Amino acid sequence: MTTTDLHRLTGAYALHALSDTENTAFERHLAGCEACAQETAELSATAARMGLAVATTPPAGLREQVLRRITTVRQETPGRPAQALAARPGPRTRRLSRWALAACLAAATALGGTALWQHQEAEDARAQARRAARTTDGIAAVLAAPDARTRATALAGGATATVVVSRGQDRAVFVVSGMTSPPGGKVYQLWFDEDGTMRPAGLMDPARSDQAVLLRGSVDGASGMGITVEPDGGSKEPTSAPVAVMTFPS
């Protein structure tokens, strides 16, 4: 194809009317032809206007489906090397959700923990209730703190995690739902991330896919948290790559 021919392809290109090979040839040409690039940008924008003109009303259910789907899709991170196991960064600082969480936890306390976590086995309920009684006060205090900040993150495997931090209380709560079980004999261990140094912050209950955990220790000095799979009982330092890392809400 001659250069003159390529010049004339701006319209067909903007309309996606070229074959794949022609498309590639044209894009190569575009890189070195400023006038073509300008014209192509304008004609693409013109095509988009044709698109706007046929806007329609999407069915009601579509919105919910799309909004649900994106919670499981990790975003690209340009300019930074992709961290294979890192959770999608999700700065979604909201102050409202802590009230919802606090309400859930209040219900859990009242009902011995069985109402909130549907997958919990009945025989665990009493042990859970005892543990909940010890920690729920701490959890509730964090969630209800005036300075509580939350950040929701989609984890690999479809789980969703929310971390709630109160700098005033110097405590953080990790709430997760839909977490897959750790491999047999293993547990999920939580860590405070202090500039890449991991400080142990407690274990998750391996039997529960949904739970709220009050992180053990002070938030001070930590910029985020991580989760690793560790042998039963936990480790002093991570022995495996994190399944997720999250930055604390600012």
Next chain:
Amino acid sequence: MKEAVHIGRNPSTGPALEELLAQVALGDEDAFAGVYDAVAGPVLGVVRAVLRDQAQSEEVTQEVLVEVWRTAPRYRTDRGTAINWILTLAHRRAVDRVRSVDAAAARDHKAALLDRLPEYDEVVEHVEARLEREQVRRCVRTLTELQRQAVTLAYYRGLTYREVAEALALPLGTVKTRLRDGLIRLRDCLGVTA
């Protein structure tokens, strides 16, 4: 929360789509809901114009919107407005889909293709969308018959220029030229700048 988001060039009180997209690039799901409300209608419209089939169109629309979420960090304002970026993506994906499946049967009815062009959804009540539709329709009328047919077959039906040439029984070179000068005339009529 349903807030009017401004997607065109006219001043409006809503946040610009570009601003929302910048928040989406940081993982803000609430901002993405705003982007959805602003662009889902146009995206579905574009995809459905090309694919015709409602179920497939909704499927591709979902894919496009998820791709917007996924690649939002890559979007750069110096490469055009957010709505252009999104609708270009939507059209590309619709075209990819229509060319990947055997759409020969549907495309055989070229007379029917020409007959029903373009499809403007009259039930859209959103004022901005209606104005846009009227403006585009008015400008499409300023094209020559060949320009109009070529441009609309390519854009609204997702035909390649070779298929357009075949449908209109025109030489390839003529179609290339009509696509370009047709779009240029539309650009000038609509006052599009890049």
